[in-house]
Amino acid sequence: MAQNSLKIAKWGNGQGIRLPMAVMKLLSLKVGDELQMKVQNETIVLVPKKEKKLTLAERFANYDGPTEQKEIWSDEIVGKEEI
Known part of the structure; x- marks a missing residue:
């Protein structure tokens, strides 16, 4: 690429x-x-x-919050689901 001359201008x-x-x-x-x-x-x-771009392991490396997991799935109808 050819060299270009750039001019410094006032900006704010x-x-x-x-x-x-x-x-x-x-x-x-x-x-x-x-x-x-x-x-x-x-x-x-x-x-x-x-x-x-961080890996998942890098993103959570310093995480010290709760790690409990529980099942939240339910077959109950709770809204206007159509089957």
Whole structure:
């Protein structure tokens, strides 16, 4: 991809740059996505922030609530069920 020059512009009380659509498409970015910024050797590096998908075990690793289970099935008619 060819290098583009980006201009820093005033954006509300801060400053911002606009990313070209070609870059957005190349990296599968959309409005609202987050980028992590690193400064390395006087160079700004932007990296798309990817949320790690947790496994079920990872999601419950720190859970310390109740783990009791009970059957809640009933054959009673409780509403307007049609059989």
